[in-house]
Amino acid sequence: MATVEIAAARPARTARRRPPAAVLAAAGWLAVVLLAALLLPLLPGFDPLHGDFSAPSAPPGPGHWLGTDAGGRDVLQRTVAGARASFAVAGLTVAVGLLGGGVLGLAAGWFRGPVDKAIGFATDLLMSVPTLILVMIAVSLRGPSLAVIGSLIGLFTVPAFTRVVRAVVLSLAERGFVQAARMIGTAPLRILRREVVPHVAPAALTFAFTATTVAIVAEGSLSFLGFGLRPPQPSWGGIIAEGRTTLGSAPWISLAPAAVLCLTVLALNYLGEHLRSPSRKATVNR
Amino acid sequence: MSATPADPARSPADPARSPAVLRATGLEVVHRTRSGPLHAVSGVDLTLHERRTLALVGESGSGKSSIAKALLRLPAPTAGTVTLDDTDLSALTSRQLRALRPRLQMVFQDPLSSLNPRRTVRDLVAEPLDAHPGLLRGRDRLAVADEQLTAVGLPPELFGDRRPEQLSGGQAQRVAVARALAAEPRVLIADEAVSALDVSAQATVLNLLRRLTEERGLASLFITHDLGVVRAVSDDIAVLQLGRLCERGPTEAVLAAPAHPYTAALLAAVPEPGRPLGDTGLLPADPPSPLDPPSGCRFRTRCPLADDRCAAETPAARPVGPGRTVACHRPLLPVLDRAGFGSAPVPAQRP
Structure with a gap:
């Protein structure tokens, strides 16, 4: 009988489908933006803060591929430098959100009962606070810095991360293998680490893409409103804001960083969507 | 499958001479529900003896699984005592209970769900050894896992590196049994352990449980709604009806x-x-x-x-x-x- 079963059980090979073109394009775009943000500032002659006063508001062309702004500064260089600020804020946001939401979500889903209720109440409370207004107040009090902006936006993504993680933990607690681990006498922290967290991670990381876009857009909005990084320090929102007065005569100053921001958010959303889609073999659902 | 429980070569000694391993007295399980208290188990006494299998039989909803959970204290029964080799489980701290858990192992109804889909068979079987390093006694964890896989009839070189999704139901259930064995249990509870399997896999797992109860000196509790498999696996039977035992022998x-x-x-x-x-x-x-x-x-x-x-x-x-x-x-x-x-x-x- 054993031989029959062995013969019947094929070494299952899960077919890896090639991701759709849009997803590949999105990943490619993100790679370009990230590499540019990382590497371009290392080149000699990279100076987003000081302009060439002989060529103010020069249109895109050789020398300045995306033109220059009113101060003669290269828009491409400023956009690349702005990417650093945007990704730094987004990174901090995701770190705070993942850590806070991860811990709270695990606790709420694992202990349930009063712990769950208390965490649910706290996160609901946090969600009822108007995010941008609070960040603006904090910036006026503490001054604009990547740390303040990133960690505050991160704080406001904690409720959403908490919900995502809690939902997965709740569904896992009913799964046989978590029960089996209890039956075996595995210590609770070890069960969390070995049985729960690996199953929570895909959902949480997928949501991290969404949080990244939220952070980039929020940072852009703040800078646009003048509550972001101080000029001349470039950030995407800040550059867009600077160019808005000359939209008619020199539209590239605003439109170039705006296009990059839009494409980046779009790419992040595409990737996040793809990671979440059931067509991909999702470990979350097994 | 040819042997019958009356066969003296297979049937263990008189229960009076076979030591009692697990004793449950006055078990009560009451679930609080929206429509009031639900008496899942009322005043049930059970004793499991070494090298013997007790079949717990009853319809769906008769409280069979509630008894299994109560014995394991997952969660603890509403009332009643469970003693394992003269240790009263209710008197233990949660840490002491955890240390004792390997001696009280269970095989669940749904074999696939009870195995973490992300881990390999060998790793799954070694799980009790990771939780209780004392069980290793200087041996290599994977060597112990391979030994238990062999004991349940799964050649480790063929199955050790597979993941649960690459197993049939019967194979997965045997992996669950191997994992239970790695804990070196005194008591093995099989809660509807063959109900989800097809008939040929049922026979394999039933024979395996039967053989292991003998060879490893286990005290087994076999929970089922299927009287058809009881004859093949058990020495004694206890019939449960709406949370009460109505007949045993x-x-x-x-x-x-x-x-x-x-x-x-x-x-x-x-x-x-x-x-x-x-x-x-x-x-x-x-x-x-x-x-x-x-x-x-x-x-x-x-x-x-x-x-x-x-x-x-x-x-x-x-x-x-x-x-x-x-x-x-x-x-x-x-x-x-x-x-x-x-x-x-x-x-x-x-x-």
Whole structure:
């Protein structure tokens, strides 16, 4: 009988489908933006803060591929430098959100009962606070810095991360293998680490893409409103804001960083969507 | 599969000479529900003996799984005591209980769900060793895992690196058994462990449980709704009806001549080749709700023999043969006096 079963059980090979073109394009775009943000500032002659006063508001062309702004500064260089600020804020946001939401979500889903209720109440409370207004107040009090902006936006993504993680933990607690681990006498922290967290991670990381876009857009909005990084320090929102007065005569100053921001958010959303889609073999659902 | 429980080569010693490993007395499990307390288990006593298998039989909703969970304290029963080798489990701190858990292992109904899909078979089987490094006693964890895989008939070189999704139901259940064995248990509880398997895989797992109970000196509890598999696996049988034990005794004797009308009805409902499906003899009433169990005997609303006394008084367990008791006012077998009741595995609580 054993031989029959062995013969019947094929070494299952899960077919890896090639991701759709849009997803590949999105990943490619993100790679370009990230590499540019990382590497371009290392080149000699990279100076987003000081302009060439002989060529103010020069249109895109050789020398300045995306033109220059009113101060003669290269828009491409400023956009690349702005990417650093945007990704730094987004990174901090995701770190705070993942850590806070991860811990709270695990606790709420694992202990349930009063712990769950208390965490649910706290996160609901946090969600009822108007995010941008609070960040603006904090910036006026503490001054604009990547740390303040990133960690505050991160704080406001904690409720959403908490919900995502809690939902997965709740569904896992009913799964046989978590029960089996209890039956075996595995210590609770070890069960969390070995049985729960690996199953929570895909959902949480997928949501991290969404949080990244939220952070980039929020940072852009703040800078646009003048509550972001101080000029001349470039950030995407800040550059867009600077160019808005000359939209008619020199539209590239605003439109170039705006296009990059839009494409980046779009790419992040595409990737996040793809990671979440059931067509991909999702470990979350097994 | 050819051996029968009467076969002396396979059947273990007299229960009186086989030491009791796990003893449960007065188990009560009450679930709080929106519609009020649900009495899943009421006053159940069970004893598991070394090298013997007790089959716990009953319909869905009779409280079988609640008993299994109560024995493991996952969660703890509402009332009653469980002692394992003279250790009262309710007296332990959670840390002490965790340290003792390997001795009390369970195999679940759904084999695939009980295995973490992300881990390899070898890693899964080694799980008890990771949780309790003391079990290793200097051995290599993967070597122990391979040894247990071999014991359940899965060659480690073929199966060790597979993941649960690459196993059939029967293979997955054998991996779960191997994992339980790695914990070096005293007690093995199989909760509907073959119900989800096809018939050939059922036979493999049943034979395996049977053999391991002998070889490793386990005290086994086999929970099932299927009287058909009971004969193949168990030495003793306990019939559960709506949270109460109504009959218990040696499997062969009980199946040959049931003393409780409920056992008789369950037996008549087992399909057998060559025999027309018999009338179960049950009254056409719905099974009563455990939220509002009938007074007296909980079977009386469906029992063809029920009279006024069955509604008034809860029947106590009384002896009807060697090692056999029945909790019925109108049993199908004559009740013995105490003299005929010397070698019972569990003394009747109210003789």
